[in-house]
Amino acid sequence: MNCTAFSAQQTCVMFIVCLWLAGCTESVYQRMNDPARDEWQNPQLVVAKLAIAPSSRVADLGAGGGYFAGYLAKAVGPEGTVYAVDINDTALDIISKEMKLRGITNVLPIRAEPNDAKLPEPVDFVFSSNTYHHMKDRTAYFKSLTRYLKPNGRVAIVDFHPNGFFSGKLGHGTAKEDVRREMESAGYRLTADYDVIDRQHFQIFIRE
Ligand SMILES: C[S@@+](CC[C@H](N)C(=O)[O-])C[C@H]1O[C@@H](n2cnc3c(N)ncnc32)[C@H](O)[C@@H]1O
Structure with missing residues (x-):
């Protein structure tokens, strides 16, 4: 045979x-992308805390179905750009369709590699929600990501606390302290640590 x-x-x-x-x-x-998620995720407050200036260039790293990309698009305004970065083609297709449907023109899908965001230009802000725990060799990843950050560029990491069945047993989360330690090893400094989402930590780092 x-x-x-x-x-x-x-x-x-x-x-x-x-x-x-x-x-x-x-x-x-x-x-x-279920709107019911807004109840616990509080996306408007999260994006407000980023204090993104109009016309900024922002990357939504691990954009998924584009849940946050729409909010980020509003924050950067018509002169700004949101790069919706993902390694999954289905995610990028959904983002393209969703943004077209909603008439949002300043979100551009970017097909990344697991170790390279493949951004076309340096950005002011990298926002990443519920993706950090999926990433491998995170210190190396974020060290090399600095080439895509403008001077004083910031990185926000939102991820699940590692407790509960889904986030704990199935490894669907990261300890806040681990994020901080790894980001500091990658050359960033913590500038904000918000406790505004029950299930998740939310920290902002600046490139040193
Ligand atoms: C749980 S989803 C989160 C989606 C979105 N940020 C949200 O909050 O709804 C994680 C996404 O990260 C993507 N991802 C995983 N590793 C990645 C990497 N190294 N670079 C870019 N995207 C990645 C996955 O393909 C997936 O779409």
Whole structure:
């Protein structure tokens, strides 16, 4: 038997599994954009705390379905740009469709690599929500991210506290102290530490 060849039946099963997985990913991103999330995520307050100047260039790192990108787009205004950065094509497709639907023209999807944000220009602010715990070699990542930050550029990290079944047992969170330690090792200094989201920590760092 030739092990490298798949039967028509096997190919068909694999195709169905791929379709199911693709649909599943899309529905996961759509769930992240559920307006009911606003009740605990408090996106308007979070973005207000960033104190982003109009016309800024901002990267939403790990933008997902674009939940925060719309709020960031409003903060930078028509002269500003939000780069919605993600490594997942489904996420980027959803962002493109969502922004078109909402008439938002200053959000540009960027296809990143896991170790490179692939930004087309240095930005004033990198905002990252619920993504930090997904990233590998974070100190190296954020050290190298400084090449995409303007002088005095800032980085905000929002992530789940590592408690509760989902965030604790399944590793879907990071300790606030770990974020701080890793960011300091990467060459950043903590400038703000907000306690405004029950389930998450929210810290802002500046490039030293
Ligand atoms: C849980 S989602 C959060 C989405 C969004 N920030 C939100 O709060 O709704 C995490 C996203 O980060 C992306 N991601 C993971 N590692 C990444 C990396 N190294 N660079 C860019 N995006 C990444 C994933 O593809 C996923 O879309």
